[in-house]
Every structure is written in C-alpha cells, then in structure tokens.
Amino acid sequence: MNDSRDLILGRIxxxxxxxxxxxxxxxxxxxxxxxAHSASPRPPPDVDLVxxxxxxxxxxxxxxxxxxxxxxxxxxxxxxxAEHKIDPRAVCVPEIKGLDWRGAGIEVEARAAVDHDLVGxxxxxxxxxxxxxxxxxxxxxxxxxxxxxPETHIAVVAAPTILASMExxxxxxxxxxxxxxxxxxxxxxxxxxxxxxxxIVLGAHGPYRVHVIVVRAA
Amino acid sequence: MEIKSMHFKSRASAKLADVGLQHNLKKAKxxxxxxxxxxxxDFCAQGGDFEALREAGKDLRNRVLADLDLWLExxxxxxxxxxxxxxxxxxxxxxxxxxxxxxxxxGVKKATKSKSMLSxxxxxxQALEAAGIQPVETDLGEYILQINDNEPPSxxxxxxxxxxxxEIADLFARVHKKPRKTDIPEMTREAREVLREHFLxxxxxxxxxxxxxxxxxxxxxxxxxxxxxxxxxxxxxxxVITGIEKxxxxxxDLSLMLxxxxxSATGQxxxxxxxxxxxxxxxxxxxxxxxxxFVLVDNGRANLLAGEFNxxxxxxxxxxxxxxxxxxxxxxxxxxxWVYPGPMGSVLxxxxxxxxxxxxxxxxxTLCNQCGVVCPVKIPLPELLRTLREKQxxxxxxxxxxxxxxxxxxxxxARPALYALGTRFAVRYLNWLAGGRASIQVLGAAPGWTAxxxxxxxxxxxxxxxxxxxxxx
Numbered sequence: 001m002n003d004s005r006d007l008i009l010g011r012i013x014x015x016x017x018x019x020x021x022x023x024x025x026x027x028x029x030x031x032x033x034x035x036a037h038s039a040s041p042r043p044p045p046d047v048d049l050v051x052x053x054x055x056x057x058x059x060x061x062x063x064x065x066x067x068x069x070x071x072x073x074x075x076x077x078x079x080x081x082a083e084h085k086i087d088p089r090a091v092c093v094p095e096i097k098g099l100d101w102r103g104a105g106i107e108v109e110a111r112a113a114v115d116h117d118l119v120g121x122x123x124x125x126x127x128x129x130x131x132x133x134x135x136x137x138x139x140x141x142x143x144x145x146x147x148x149x150p151e152t153h154i155a156v157v158a159a160p161t162i163l164a165s166m167e168x169x170x171x172x173x174x175x176x177x178x179x180x181x182x183x184x185x186x187x188x189x190x191x192x193x194x195x196x197x198x199x200i201v202l203g204a205h206g207p208y209r210v211h212v213i214v215v216r217a218a
Numbered sequence: 219m220e221i222k223s224m225h226f227k228s229r230a231s232a233k234l235a236d237v238g239l240q241h242n243l244k245k246a247k248x249x250x251x252x253x254x255x256x257x258x259x260d261f262c263a264q265g266g267d268f269e270a271l272r273e274a275g276k277d278l279r280n281r282v283l284a285d286l287d288l289w290l291e292x293x294x295x296x297x298x299x300x301x302x303x304x305x306x307x308x309x310x311x312x313x314x315x316x317x318x319x320x321x322x323x324x325g326v327k328k329a330t331k332s333k334s335m336l337s338x339x340x341x342x343x344q345a346l347e348a349a350g351i352q353p354v355e356t357d358l359g360e361y362i363l364q365i366n367d368n369e370p371p372s373x374x375x376x377x378x379x380x381x382x383x384x385e386i387a388d389l390f391a392r393v394h395k396k397p398r399k400t401d402i403p404e405m406t407r408e409a410r411e412v413l414r415e416h417f418l419x420x421x422x423x424x425x426x427x428x429x430x431x432x433x434x435x436x437x438x439x440x441x442x443x444x445x446x447x448x449x450x451x452x453x454x455x456x457x458v459i460t461g462i463e464k465x466x467x468x469x470x471d472l473s474l475m476l477x478x479x480x481x482s483a484t485g486q487x488x489x490x491x492x493x494x495x496x497x498x499x500x501x502x503x504x505x506x507x508x509x510x511x512f513v514l515v516d517n518g519r520a521n522l523l524a525g526e527f528n529x530x531x532x533x534x535x536x537x538x539x540x541x542x543x544x545x546x547x548x549x550x551x552x553x554x555x556w557v558y559p560g561p562m563g564s565v566l567x568x569x570x571x572x573x574x575x576x577x578x579x580x581x582x583x584t585l586c587n588q589c590g591v592v593c594p595v596k597i598p599l600p601e602l603l604r605t606l607r608e609k610q611x612x613x614x615x616x617x618x619x620x621x622x623x624x625x626x627x628x629x630x631x632a633r634p635a636l637y638a639l640g641t642r643f644a645v646r647y648l649n650w651l652a653g654g655r656a657s658i659q660v661l662g663a664a665p666g667w668t669a670x671x672x673x674x675x676x677x678x679x680x681x682x683x684x685x686x687x688x689x690x691x
Contacts, residue, residue, distance in 0.1 A: 005306040008306050008462065012523060015524045017524070026285050034433050034468060037470050040271070041267055043261065043265045111504065112504035139503070140500070140504060144447070182506050183493060183495050183496075187490065188491075193442060193443045194376070197383050201406045205356070205414070206491070
C-alpha cells in the first residue's frame, strides 16, 4: 500500500460524488452483483457437445482422436507419436501418471516440464464446446508448464467434462475448488502469431501441435 | 513515452509520401476488417446476437465506472487475500519507480515482458534499463520493435503492421547474426529460439492486464503466442501493470468481455490462450511465481470519470476503431505521435497528455462513424472528437489565423447585405476559375486542399439571387 492509493481513490470518489449517504446502497449493489454471477447473452448451447467441441477444435488447428475408455489413452498417444515420427518420450502431469504408459512403449516422467521436453501430456479440467477450448487448472498434480514448454501438447479430455460454454466451466470450478486455482489456462489450439505481415504461423512460443484425445466413457 | 502528437500534420504528410509504408498499409488494410466481419457472421450463425452483446458490454463497463472506487477496493481485498501485493501509481513515473523497486528488492537482472500499452505510456523499458535491469519484449511484434532501436508500435494489437517481411528479415540478420531468412515460419522459429533463452533466464515477468476480476482478485491475459503464459509461469516474480479502469465484477462478466474483445480485435472466436491468474504459487505447486504484484495506474484516468469523456474509459483496447478508420488506414499509427493511434488515440492522447500537445488529432477524422459502429462497447468516438474540437475553441487553443478567420466570417455573416455581396463575388470568382467545367483543379487560395481532389464549382448564381429571381416571377 502506498500514498497514491488514497490520492487515486480520493480522486475517484470526488468525481463520482461518493458520500457517506450513498456508499451503503452502492456497496450493497456491488455485493449483490458479485453474488448473482448473472450471465450475459450468449449463443444457445450446442445439441451434441462432443461433436461441436471436436469440429471447433479442428477449426483451431488442433487434431482430435476418440477412445472408449481411459485405459486406451496410452496406445492412442503411442500411435499419434509414431505417426508424427516423434520419439515415444514425454513429460506428463502427475495427475495421469498412473496409466500404463510403459505397456504402450512410451517413456513418461511425471513432473513440471523443462525446456528440452518435446512432448507434454495433460488431463483437462473441463472443455468448452462453444469455442473448442481446453480449460486447464493448476494444482500440485497439474503443473502449468507441461502444456506450455513442449513442442507437442497432448490433452486427455473425458467426454462428460465437455460443457456448453465458459459460464458452465466457471460454475464447475467454483463447485470443485471453492477458490480459483492459481492459474486457469484456456487453451484453444497450438500457439500462433500473425505479427509478420498478418500471416498466421503456428508455434510461436508455445506448442506447435495440440492433440486432443476424447475419452467417451464417464 | 515522448509525445510527438503536436507534429501530426508534418508526420502525416511524411507517412503519405513513404512508398514502402503505403505498400505495407495497403496490404494489411482489409485483413482485420474481413476477419472481424467473418467472425461476427459465424457468431450469429451459431445463434448469437452480437449487437445484444455490445449493448451488454457497454452496460457492464458503465456499471463498473459508476462505482469504480468500490470495485477497485473489492479487487484489492481479494487479490491481497490470495497473496498478491497491490500497489497504486498516480502516473507513469510512479509506476516505473514502483516496478524498479520491486525488481531491486528481488535482485532482478532481467525481466521478460508480455505486451502492455500502459508500460509504453509510462516508458517502463527506459526506466528499467536506466536502473540496470534488462527488459525483454516477448510479443513477436514488440520484440521486433525493441531490437530495432526501441521503435514505437504503430498499432495496439499488431505493433509491426507497418513493416514488411523484407525489412524484418534484414533486422533479424543484423541483430541475430544468422543467415538472412525470408520464410515467415522460419523467421518466427528463429525468434522463438532467441526468446526461449530469455524466458528461462529471466527473474521477473511483467505483463499488462486485459481485465482485472474483482470477484477473485485475478488478472486475465489474452494472447496467441503463449508469451503471456511464459512470463507469468516461469520467473519467480510476476508484476502486472494496468490501468485502474480495467476492473470488471465477475468471471461471468469476463466471459462476456472475451466474446466481444477477441472478435473485435483479431476476428478470432477465441484467442489461443486466455489465462486467469490469481495469487502466488502454493507450497506444493511445481511451477508458478512466488511473488505477485499489481501496479494499478491512474495517469489521467480518474479525471475522466463522470464527465463528458467518461465513455472513453469503457475502452477495452481491441483496435477495431483504428482497423476501420480511413485516416489510420492511410497514414498508419506512427503519425499520431504517442502510444495510442486511430480514433481512440485521437481522443485519449489530448486527454492524457494535454490538449495543447495534440491540437490536430481531434481533427484527424472524417467523423464517418465507422469507429463508432464497430466499437465493442459502443463508445461514441466521433461525438467525443467533436467535443474535443469544441473544447479547443472554448479555450482558445486553435491557431490565431483560424480564430481570426472565424471571427471575420462571423462579423460578415451578421451583416446580411455585406454577406450577399460577398457570396455573389465569391461565386463569380469560382465560376471564372472553373472556366465552364464542373470542378476546379487548383484552388488559388488553398492549393493544398486541391492537391488530392477537385473543388466542386458552384452551379449558376447564389441561392439568395435565385430565390429573389423566383419571387419576382
């Protein structure tokens, strides 16, 4: 806290005509707005959330695969890596270290990512059909760097966690965590830039490729 | 940032004569406009109502501004409860002092930066350098400008829109000391590799803030490159520098503002990365900053509250107004002479830096209202520009010649007989100049005016003469 705090807030209060008389009413309105969490106009929810999520993810240059159950994920990852001639070696978030990676021939370390990691595998808290977006939340078992530093990011998404819009995802986060995790990262396709002559290039500072594996079973 | 807005006319003329710049501007011109239009069409096809969204965005921003003191206090309390430190700066200089102090306190030698227009207002990079701290811009566009001897940006979301690939290729070859590349993906990879080193070795990350969420005490960052995530994840200190007007109430409100901002700015449905960051890393977390600071900057904002320019504080810095502005499209951003170009810049520059420092900017508009029509929060930009023009007249800021000419005209106009004589003479003179043609190619009294267009010649006599003739019939 510093001197300018009082100066700036004083200036604002003076301009707004804040007084002891109107402060309580305004304060109550502020608290009511915070409690209401009212949503603004938005597009109607898609009928088939998984299909909409898939179409919009692909439009963002992500690739999408579907498997029946969680246990199928390591084999699907191995197939993707083989197809793209990428070494079967990856860093994964501790949250999903229990899968049988070795059985699928992939060497996986569960930790935060470092610069030389080429493949990062994460889960996904919720996904959003409206925009084809992944919502990743940080926690000790889900470090942020795994979806950021490697050139390839593979995300495992359970079909029932695909929601219509960001508003539903916020409600889910409130219900699950109480308070917001340190970082909530919404990821929509590989990193990109259009700074040079408005030409879109994939792979600016983050991943060049985002591959999503949707797990159909609950 | 140094203010050069008082030289607008001469700078604009120079930009018009710059063949390379004109070529680059023409190339970029339609892209933003088309992408925004397509994105909004897609949104409507999805069943959305973009106009209803704009109205909701305007209402939301107005509600926040009406109780800005209370929302800022909420934000501060919630951010502090999560371990962040909230500091306040009355101007750019104080913001620089605070951030240099933070850097010194944590022994910072290098700071990576994600794009922040407010840091341009404050001249933060120069302040950090003077204190022996190396600032590294990491948005590709801002990085290109920084290695080109700290050139100022010409657009708030596409800072190097004025530069061609060839110019950037020359710059990379010179600065990176590597073979010259002209393939844009290869150039991007080269910059990625250079910047990756900086990301990993910086002790502090500095970001702007697209929005501050009062409910949670969070900052929301919108980027495509991932540099915003890098500077807020890897270094041990994260500093947010942002304006006091950026606060919004809830996470639901953030969702609304994102739908508006992103479509208006880049014509995407969603940017690659939207990060909502709250507080410092937990004891068991494997990554994230140990220290988080917010520097909330006034720098002229509070003075606009509840006055005739209050609507300008709704601005969410999308750049749609400049993308659609015929003046901006013709001269680019540098001619405007300060941080913010285009219509929003022509309003903000005189308000933040002083009317006398930007006399010509409120006139650098055709008032065609393209900017007003596309603004995601419905700021009546032409109206604000007109109000600024009125202020200039009220405070006698217009050039003496113009003031005298208007006084002379008013004096004549108040004397009907003299006025009639004057217009009769003027019409005959203009008819003589036109020599029977419908327009005049070179106007003797104002040759500059006819340099790029013809002056329409009066048709026949004056209105008064024709009216009198009809009455006689």
